Amino acid sequence: MVSKKTMGRTPCCEKIGLKKGPWTSEEDDKLLSYIQQNGHGSWRALPLNAGLQRCGKSCRLRWTNYLRPDIKRGKFTSQEEHTIIQLHALLGNRWSAIATHLQKRTDNEIKNYWNTHLKKRLANMGIDPVTHKPKNGTLLSGHSKNSANLSHMAQWENARLEAEARLVKQSKLRSPALDSFQAQDSEFPSGPSPVHKPVGPSPYPDVLKGWIGGAWEKTSSSFLEHVGEGILTDELEREKDSGNYLAALRDEGIDNPVQFTPELHEPPLFSTEWASESMLGHTSEHVPSDNFAETFTDLLLNNSCDEGDGGESDNSNGSDGDSCEGNRNYWDSILNLVNSSPSDSPIF
């Protein structure tokens, strides 16, 4: 009789008259036109203002997962599939973090796709979709140390992704209601970049601390010693004051706010030399970027089937042959990281 969720919790959609279930096109129209005209503002107040018999939470979900104009719908490309798999190997079921790397996909969509397609496919390949290890455990047996290496790097990437996610959030919060789906160019102006000019330790990027500190504190208290210092320009400082961090960073040519600066701090935990040798097979002088985290991500994400095997052509894949060389690239991208880690790594 009494709902199990009535005690101690504010009811959300249980108020009499509030509708649940699938949205009608009329409701969609109301929500869409209201947000386009007024922004969403307070989600709780929105249904009343928009004339919807829905709870605010339902409106927010409908908007973020379906109605937002800046989301991509339809079949996932094999590139996207591999991105999801690889990031899932690193991050687990952290869909929002994964979604930051598939910017036009929602976390809900990625989660659904994982549960209905990718999880089964990995299982059919003999890979545990939770651990991303072979079910018989043979491939990784005897590599516990290397697995630890991967785990450590995963933590690194984990923190970086959280920082990115935070960036995206802040960027959205800053924007007026509709900015988030208006022309990207306006948010990331393409004009000539100002001269990159370190500004020294005193204006330490507190904003970066804010972005990455919390994430990394979970994994390494020393993270901030290696990150970000000296990358802010005067212009970025001004943008920081105005709140437009992301645009400022983009103007700086910094796609990723987490900058690794080995020349400023000799990392006690690992070196870019080691990273480049172990992960890319050559020394750091050949590494395109000294942004270690970015390189790490690129290594993972670029190693996908569009490299010479026809890219999205197999997107009908559900077939077990699946291929797009799924197996090979999957293990290439993940196991190579493990297997190439040198025993004399400065990290481990």
Place this chain on the structure above:
DNA sequence: AAGCCTTACAACCGCCACGGG
């Protein structure tokens, strides 16, 4: 053709983190 089963995905639920008062 009908009923059953499976799949896909939209939507909901409950918990948690965060910020403001």
Place this chain on the structure above:
DNA sequence: CCCCGTGGCGGTTGTAAGGCT
């Protein structure tokens, strides 16, 4: 410092559509 409101996140459910027998 605490409380409360709000929004975000991940897990789960509901249901429509398609496939199979």
